[in-house]
């Protein structure tokens with residue numbers, strides 16, 4: 262059975278079409294990631310699924326329910342961390358979990374829950390004094406008090422240092438191991454690669470690629486690429502003397518290989534050019550390369566949140 | 568320095584507190600304290616005299632307000648009370664302390680220059696009573712000098728209106744309780760409702776089975792608690808430090824519940840209609856400050872000029888404090904029921920509006 266079904270979903274704010282007719286579905290037990298630059302429409306999409314915003318057009322169902330009209334029932338079965346999760350300044354994580362559990366009338370052992378999200382060492386520190394990673398882990402703990410089937414995480418690691426990010430990833434892997442469905446938005450490619458069973462790349466309110474990371478790489482990637490460290494004189498030589506597809510940035514030259522013969526031609530031409538070079542590598546197109554091609558270089562720069 | 572000044576004036580709240588608020592304060596206090604005798608005082612009068620002099624005396628007093636002309640902002644406006652009433656009790660039932668009694672034999676004593684005294688009821692703490700007593704004494708002395716064949720021998724017996732003597736502190740305690748019931752929920756809730764929205768705490772709460780109504784009720788219960796604590800503290804300090812008279816009764820409890828009920832709902836409504844914490848603060852101030860000073864918190868409404876009294880009568884806090892004064896000082900439950908009923912109705916309406924308009928998810 263499907264945990265989430267979205268078909269032709271649209272949402273507009275004034276003149277801005279924030280979500281422009283997207284469709285996808287998420288299987289139970291799957292980790293699904295919406296990947297996209299800031300402003301792509303990820304939060305809008307995920308909040309429609311959480312029942313926090315109303316859709317304009319299309320269909321959206323979570324666990325078979327309409328999130329907007331059946332929010333009350335749905336909220337008992339899902340867990341959510343909003344983007345930029347914050348809580349009141351003074352409760353400690355332990356108090357926050359106890360408070361949240363009473364709202365759900367759920368019986369949870371706060372210490373056990375905090376241990377599950379690796380926050381037991383900070384159980385009695387005021388929220389305002391927690392580190393960014395600890396705050397996110399508290400968010401996870403809160404989202405789990407009602408033992409949810411589906412967990413929505415909106416940019417859970419944005420702004421965290423690499424170590425804290427890895428700790429959050431560990432918790433997300435645990436969620437999957439427990440059989441929960443996880444919907445994750447991120448603008449970190451690495452995060453989607455590490456965690457997601459399937460990825461939807463979003464840009465300007467549309468899904469531009471959908472599938473497993475390997476699917477996307479092979480469908481949208483150009484195959485192998487050879488990179489050498491060299492100046493632009495090599496780039497010019499290759500452009501002038503071969504029919505290879507090349508690209509350079511002053512420090513490295515990349516040759517896109519359509520087949521094995523291209524590799525031999527490229528090696529020969531590099532040698533003949535007499536240019537200085539070293540550090541030759543050959544690798545397949547990675548998700549990052551595909552992402553940059555689909556979303557554009559601008560997509561990776563930080564534009565501030567939301 | 569200039570950057571700070573600009574930033575401060577650019578934020579609407581900064582603008583309000585730096586420029587607008589001081590002007591409002593000086594206008595307000597100026598109007599209240601410079602008014603002096605510039606307001607009409609209602610006085611309840613009984614005439615036990617069987618000759619003409621008593622009636623003449625009273626009608627002369629009444630003419631100081633052009634016979635209660637509503638457009639005339641000073642003087643005494645006399646309201647006659649039947650002689651079968653006990654004036655002191657009657658004053659309590661009107662939550663007033665100003666009254667005059669012309670004793671029997673007044674005309675005869677006036678004509679024969681025997682000593683006789685007019686009784687003036689008043690509250691030593693109230694400026695209105697000072698006006699009544701001042702004007703009456705003036706009239707007594709002019710009546711004395713116009714007496715036929717030399718000086719007559721009229722005098723004034725001052726009488727404290729309520730059974731035991733009440734002081735300023737006794738009126739201050741209900742005023743300050745009303746003040747506490749107004750300010751702490753209004754400031755806290757307007758601020759909280761807009762910052763919770765900004766920090767997405769409402770979003771988080773909306774994802775739980777908690778409903779908006781339950782959440783608002785929980786805040787109301789909290790502020791009923793804090794208001795009761797301020798009541799206990801203020802009464803204790805008033806009673807033990809300043810010797811105030813605090814009469815405990817169930818009527819007080821009703822107002823300690825209705826006050827926070829109304830102001831939490833109002834704060835929520837204000838926070839809901841304004842979309843940023845800054846504008847919430849401005850709207851909150853606009854609603855709160857007039858009530859803070861004009862509802863009888865620090866000085867009795869009766870001592871304010873008529874046009875400010877008219878304003879006071881549309882402010883909800885006026886009815887809360889009026890009700891508290893009625894039950895705590897005069898034991899005047901008949902008037903307090905009106906205050907209670909009015910507070911209850913506006914509280915329920917405001918609560919319903921707050922729940923109706925306050926949304927914790929976006930559309």
Ligand SMILES: Nc1ncnc2c1ncn2[C@@H]1O[C@H](COP(=O)(O)OP(=O)(O)O)[C@@H](O)[C@H]1O
Pocket residue numbers: 274277279297298299300301302303304305306566567929
């Ligand atoms: N409540 C809102 N009102 C108006 N515009 C909004 C609102 N929320 C988001 N937007 C706009 O919609 C676009 C998509 O936003 P969002 O869904 O937050 O993207 P993402 O989460 O991918 O960064 C952005 O351009 C954003 O500015």
Ligand SMILES: [Mg+2]
Pocket residue numbers: 300303304305344415416567
């Ligand atoms: Mg977002």
